[in-house]
Amino acid sequence: MITRTIFAGFGGQGVLLMGYVLTHGAMHKGLDVTYFPSYGAEMRGGTANCTVTVSDKKIASPVASNPDILVAMNYPSLEKFESTVVEGGTVFLNSSLFEERPSRDNIDVVPVPIIDLAREAGSERGGNMVMIGTVCAKAGLLSLEETIKGMEAALKGKEKFFKANQKAIERGFAFAADGK
Amino acid sequence: MPSEKMLMNGSQTVGEAAVRAGCRYYFGYPITPQNELPEYLSARMPEVGGTFIQGESEVASINMVLGASVAGARTMTSSSSPGISLKQEGISYMAGMELPAVIVNMMRGGPGLGNIAPSAADYFQATRGGAHGDYRTPVLAPAGGQELVDLTFEAFDLADKYRNPVMLLGDGLMGQVMEPVVFPDFIDLKDLPEKDWALRGCKGREARAIFSMILGQQGELYRHNLDLQKKYDRITAEEQRWETKYAEDAELIVVAYGTAARIAESAIEDLKAEGINAGLFRPISLWPFPLPALRELSKEIPKVAVFELCLGQMVEDVILSVGERAEIYFHGVPGGLIPTPAEVAEFLRSTVKGDGKVGRRMEV
Numbered sequence: 041m042i043t044r045t046i047f048a049g050f051g052g053q054g055v056l057l058m059g060y061v062l063t064h065g066a067m068h069k070g071l072d073v074t075y076f077p078s079y080g081a082e083m084r085g086g087t088a089n090c091t092v093t094v095s096d097k098k099i100a101s102p103v104a105s106n107p108d109i110l111v112a113m114n115y116p117s118l119e120k121f122e123s124t125v126v127e128g129g130t131v132f133l134n135s136s137l138f139e140e141r142p143s144r145d146n147i148d149v150v151p152v153p154i155i156d157l158a159r160e161a162g163s164e165r166g167g168n169m170v171m172i173g174t175v176c177a178k179a180g181l182l183s184l185e186e187t188i189k190g191m192e193a194a195l196k197g198k199e200k201f202f203k204a205n206q207k208a209i210e211r212g213f214a215f216a217a218d219g220k
Numbered sequence: 221m222p223s224e225k226m227l228m229n230g231s232q233t234v235g236e237a238a239v240r241a242g243c244r245y246y247f248g249y250p251i252t253p254q255n256e257l258p259e260y261l262s263a264r265m266p267e268v269g270g271t272f273i274q275g276e277s278e279v280a281s282i283n284m285v286l287g288a289s290v291a292g293a294r295t296m297t298s299s300s301s302p303g304i305s306l307k308q309e310g311i312s313y314m315a316g317m318e319l320p321a322v323i324v325n326m327m328r329g330g331p332g333l334g335n336i337a338p339s340a341a342d343y344f345q346a347t348r349g350g351a352h353g354d355y356r357t358p359v360l361a362p363a364g365g366q367e368l369v370d371l372t373f374e375a376f377d378l379a380d381k382y383r384n385p386v387m388l389l390g391d392g393l394m395g396q397v398m399e400p401v402v403f404p405d406f407i408d409l410k411d412l413p414e415k416d417w418a419l420r421g422c423k424g425r426e427a428r429a430i431f432s433m434i435l436g437q438q439g440e441l442y443r444h445n446l447d448l449q450k451k452y453d454r455i456t457a458e459e460q461r462w463e464t465k466y467a468e469d470a471e472l473i474v475v476a477y478g479t480a481a482r483i484a485e486s487a488i489e490d491l492k493a494e495g496i497n498a499g500l501f502r503p504i505s506l507w508p509f510p511l512p513a514l515r516e517l518s519k520e521i522p523k524v525a526v527f528e529l530c531l532g533q534m535v536e537d538v539i540l541s542v543g544e545r546a547e548i549y550f551h552g553v554p555g556g557l558i559p560t561p562a563e564v565a566e567f568l569r570s571t572v573k574g575d576g577k578v579g580r581r582m583e584v
Contacts, residue, residue, distance in 0.1 A: 060398075067227055067400045074365075075227075075398040101486035102364070102397045105562035193227070 041096045043181060044104035046121055048089035049113025049134070051079060054168030057194060058111065059090035061172050065182040065190025066094040074102035087116065094181060109179055111171060115140050132175055136167065150178060157211050166208030173212020184213050223403040230368055231256035231298075231395040234324055234388065235264060237372035238296050240406045243322070244270035245295040247284035249277055251303045252336040253392035254326035258298065278303045282310030282323075289319040290430055292418030294376055294409075298324035300392065301342050302333055305350070311385050312351035313432045315448075318417075320379035322372070323357075324388045326395040329555020338393035339555030340478060340529035346389050347507040347537070354445050356452045358459060359387045359506040361477045365399040371504070373404070380412065382455055389506060391529065393479050393558060461504035462513050470499030472572060473517055475538050476527045477503045484527050486561035491568060498525070498568055506534070514541040522546035525571045525579070527564055529553055535582060544584050551579035 045062065049055040056077050066073040072095050079088040091104050106126045112118035115138040118131070125131060127146045135151035142149055152174050154167035161170065169191065176182040182190065191205050214220075228236065235257050238246070246265060248258045258274065265272035275281035281297050288295040299307060304325045314321055325346065329339040342350075346359045358378050362371045371388060379386040419428055434441040466488055467473065476484040481502040488498045501517060503510050518524055524546050526535045531552045542548060551567040553559040563578075570578040 063398060064227060067225065073400065076393065077396055077398075100489060101483045101561050102393070102399075103483055103558055103560055105486075105490075105560040105565075 042093065042099070043095070043109065043179065044091065044093045044107045045109040045111065045175070045179075045181075046089055046091050046104070046107040046124075047111045047113070048087070048117035048121055051086045051088045053088075053113045055088045055113055056090050058168050058172040058175075059092045060194040061169075061187065061190040062092050062094070062176065062181065063190070064193035065176070065186045066092075068189045068193065069182060069186050071096055072099050074099050076102040089117065089121075109175065111175055113168075113171070114138065118142065130179060132171065132178075134167070134171065150174070152212075152215065157215055158208050161204075161207040161211035163204050163208070166204055169205045169208035170212040170215070173209035174216045175212075177213040177216035184210065187213075221405055225400045225402050227398055227400055229256055229396050229398045230364055230390060231326060232260045233365075233368045233401050234298070234372050234390075235260035236403055237369040238322065238376070239264055239268055239270065240403050241373045241376040242294045242407045242409050242412065243296045243376065244268065244409075245285075245288040245293045246270070246297070247273045247275050247281040247288070247295070248297050248299065249275050249281050249303060251300045253328055253338070254298055254300045254324070254395050256395065257324065257326070278306035279310065282307040285321045285323075286310055286314055286317070286319060289314065289321045290317070290419050292415040292420060294320075294380070296322040296324065298326070300326050300328045301330050301339070302328075304342065304345070308345075308351035311357065312349070312353050312355060314385045315349070315355035315357060316353060316432045316444075317430050318383040318448075319385065319430070320376075320383055321385045322375045322379055322388060323385055324390065327389065327391040334555055336392065337556050338391040338479065338529065338558060340391050340480060341531075341533065341555055342389070343506065343528070343530065343533035346387050347509070355448060356455070356507060357385045357387050358382070358455055358508070359389050360461070361389045361504060361506050362394070363478055363482050363502065364390070364394040364397060366401050368394070369401055369403055378459065380415075382451055383417070384451070384455075389478065391479050456508040459505055460508050460510040460513065462510035463500075463502045463504060464513075464517065465500040465502070466497070467499030467501070467517065467521070470497045470521055472496075472498045472523045472525055472568065473501050473521050474498050474525045474527060474568065475501045475503070475514065475534070477506060477534065478529075480527050480529045483559060483561050484564050487564035487568060490561060490565055494569075496568065496572055503534070506537075509537040509541070511537070511541040514538065515545070518542040518546040523549075523571070525549045525551070525568055527551050527567065529559075530555070539582060539584055548582040548584060549579050550582050
């Protein structure tokens with residue numbers, strides 16, 4: 041088993057943190073994992089993406105030719121990476137932000153209204169946590185418990201955010217289960 | 221006790237490994253893409269009673285390393301390509317004075333200030349002695365992750381064993397990629413052999429001196445150089461390191477090191493599905509280059525494909541190793557872009573077919 045995921049969006053959308061949660065969760069699960077960030081010099085604005093590769097065997101390249109999963113938090117990210125996704129792969133979209141959809145028909149598309157879902161979970165700032173919950177659940181990468189563990193390890197020292205983030209992750213898992 | 225499994229990026233990994241290998245003196249000057257290393261040590265060194273100094277420049281930092289080394293300490297500096305160029309004078313002085321130290325280069329795109337993207341264009345500088353004089357520095361090239369831990373320990377041991385600067389050669393990608401790693405226990409500095417040359421004050425014993433300038437009229441510098449050469453010959457004979465993978469039944473050997481080797485390894489794995497059997501030869505010591513091992517392998521498999529994150533530097537050592545014994549093909553990607561396994565797979569397919577679409581045949 042090997043799954044390559046690209047998380048992409050604006051700087052400040054929590055793009056790298058999503059990858060970081062998956063990376064920690066995968067390590068906790070006992071899998072091999074590589075996390076390869078790519079971002080501009082600025083803290084906010086600009087573009088950010090990271091490639092997370094998860095495997096039950098030793099991973100050679102941390103650079104992926106073609107991701108199995110693309111998580112596009114904004115439209116430029118969808119435009120940039122859509123063509124690289126493998127046939128039969130999955131694209132998760134931040135449908136709270138843009139209405140455009142992939143033009144390919146050989147990939148699965150999962151629009152996630154992350155802002156609405158995060159608001160329901162208690163804070164609309166938790167959109168990235170809703171998304172990582174949805175991705176881990178839909179793609180079967182991590183269980184709910186493993187995802188929460190991953191979040192707690194990724195945010196070690198910032199315990200005050202654990203509870204709100206956990207709720208957002210749980211909302212993502214619920215959305216993945218019934219599309220609501 | 222060894223550590224728990226930890227998730228760290230490559231730069232932080234080198235920092236923690238250095239501390240556990242007994243390094244208590246780090247001197248550096250910031251430059252992307254290796255700032256996570258000095259940042260990590262700025263917090264870590266005080267915790268272990270060590271010293272972290274951000275020098276006023278790269279030149280200052282390497283000379284602080286020289287000072288700590290001459291006093292007998294395990295010491296380290298790190299930088300990225302343009303900063304390593306600035307440190308070259310100090311490295312030559314330390315080679316001449318026979319002072320151990322570890323110098324980490326997380327390479328970025330050049331020449332000049334270049335950019336902050338990963339690259340591997342400093343092979344010549346690292347392996348040919350980047351400064352003046354007849355000297356050599358062992359160069360270890362990890363492929364990231366756990367090997368960064370292991371080779372950081374080895375770099376300190378080699379430096380002390382041969383009283384010589386040792387370079388750890390990574391790249392900006394390796395510095396930033398996070399992977400699970402496990403660290404061995406801290407070494408006990410008291411277990412290391414006594415440095416009977418160190419200058420720590422001569423109360424109660426004969427005075428010692430270490431010079432970088434040897435002006436005698438009786439051939440003193442000549443003899444010093446011959447002595448250094450004997451040491452380099454010993455290192456060449458004893459310290460070659462490499463890894464071979466998938467070489468059984470291979471129709472082609474891929475030679476690559478560091479990050480390029482990992483990208484190539486994925487390409488090799490992907491090509492197996494197409495019935496293309498390529499083996500990987502990964503030099504781990506770049507100087508001394510594992511020349512005899514590659515020569516032997518090329519006798520069995522007379523087709524060699526070299527892949528580098530630059531436009532062709534290590535390939536010259538491959539030519540020295542293999543000569544006319546095998547066909548040598550080269551494909552390189554210069555600083556600024558990160559190639560994918562798919563791109564390397566194209567090169568290897570093209571090499572097997574001999575269609576010349578990707579890469580080129582080297583004239584030997």
